[in-house]
Amino acid sequence: MPEAAQHVTHQGVPRAFAQGNLDVMKVIRSMVDQISHGPRLHVRRISGGGPDMNIHEKNSLVEAGRAALNAAIGDMPMLAGIREEIARTQPLKGERIAGCLHLTKETGVLIDLFHAASTEIVWTGGDEVSTQDEIAVLLSDRGITVFGWRNMLSNEVETALKETLNHFDDGPTIIIDNGARLITAALDEPQRFPSLKYMTEKTTEGCAKLRERASREDIPFPVFLVNEVVTK
Template sequence: MSTPDAIAADEAEASNKFSFMAAVSKTPKKIQFADDMQEFSKFPTKTGRRSLSRSISQSSTDSYSSVASYTDSSDDEMSPRDKQQTTTKGSSDFCVKNIKQAEFGRREIEIAEQEMTALISLRKRAQGEKPLAGAKIVGCTHITAQTGVLIETLCALGAQCRWSACNIYSTQNEVAAALAETGVAVFAWKGESEDDFWWCIDRSVNGDSWQPNMILDDGGDLTHWVYKKYPNVYKKIRGIVEESVTGVHRLYQLSKAGKLCVPAMNVNDSVTKQKFDNLYCCRESILDGLKRSTDVMFGGKQVVVCGYGEVGKGCCAALKALGAVVHVTEIDPICALQAW
């Protein structure tokens, strides 16, 4: 038999062998999903499409609280600045995404307290003395469960606090709600616009019958705003605490220009910040951010880390633990030798 004839015979045999599958595929049984259709009909037609698409598409990147907030799309569409919200005690001196998330935020703060024993010990030791009585602190930091522990510690020691967010993406909405419920004037929510950002800072500074005498800043935006918009308030500030490279750079600029008439503390260059936060915290937070934003495996990836200071050391350790092939660039010979 010639080769073409052999191929034709094989094809005919295979066709006969699997002909029953073709018969089955031609007459599929129609399956009714009556129960499923009834379930779908329960969703409100006005908001169902948007709330479902938002919760599904963003569930991998948003926090639990942010996804939960999409269940009521009418609230999601409305800016927090346009909402009328009050705490259970009747206070409305705040602006958060959803005050109803306060209970969940309280649980997150309580979990963070377990990891922040120094602040909790300070509360127990000094809250009876109220060493910060008279301090009116306006703050602008990331609003997370950990920052919540700090803010509540300041309040427990006698300070009055008003707060805004230094980053438009990092705010945990449920934590902001929990702080507002306890009486802290918080103006922050995840996904602020630039106009919202400056509006929140202004509201934190410009409270009714309240004038700050201390600034706790992360990035220098709050200090810059007070300096530019409220010069009379700026002159009466007793102290500034700044915890970022950018903010410290701004303070040095003010100092060189002879305009820093306020005592300022450079937290960014403190030993604990450099040796603990930069090394141990950044190696978790930076990698966590990369994994959330890229959603890829790092095992086997070729990764370049620019710089082998404390932050670089922590990141390299985390990347190596994930199985990445790590390359380091460094201009300091000692740090380069450490990396090698």
């Protein structure tokens, strides 16, 4: 008889009570495991960190993430059109993308586009609170490596940044950044990233940091300053 079933009679009465066993807390824990949670699978909420969860919690987040992502795709028809084209032509096939950008449903649309283009992807949200767990779990469920979850600690954010940049054995070929933290780390040790082709930076602060650095030294990789694009 399975261990969990040994605690319950065929009428559903806890066997410990039927036998006069007064270990009430043991019985309660057994009943909670059977009724409320089901088997614990120790599935990591997001690759590389986050609290454990059971299969019911994971499935619930995946479904919520799929609904949120589909809603965002409906609001972003331009990216949806690009995704269709890029999935057919595969211009980015084999590229290794390291991203640091808020893990929201909108960013999920961009990541899904890259995934359709047969790229390898590792991503972090870059801060403590902007990550939508349902999006992070959905992407992880689709085979994308994600370092980030909602309500991270500051030291966990920093660790996630390092894990993202160091994920690929040969380094990323593309960096998509928010705050120039991945880019700065790559510029500090350019010999470690011989395959890096180009990078993008989103924020005003990050763009200013990179312009200031470029005034003092050559930047060996092309950097696209998204914040300065007129149509941003």
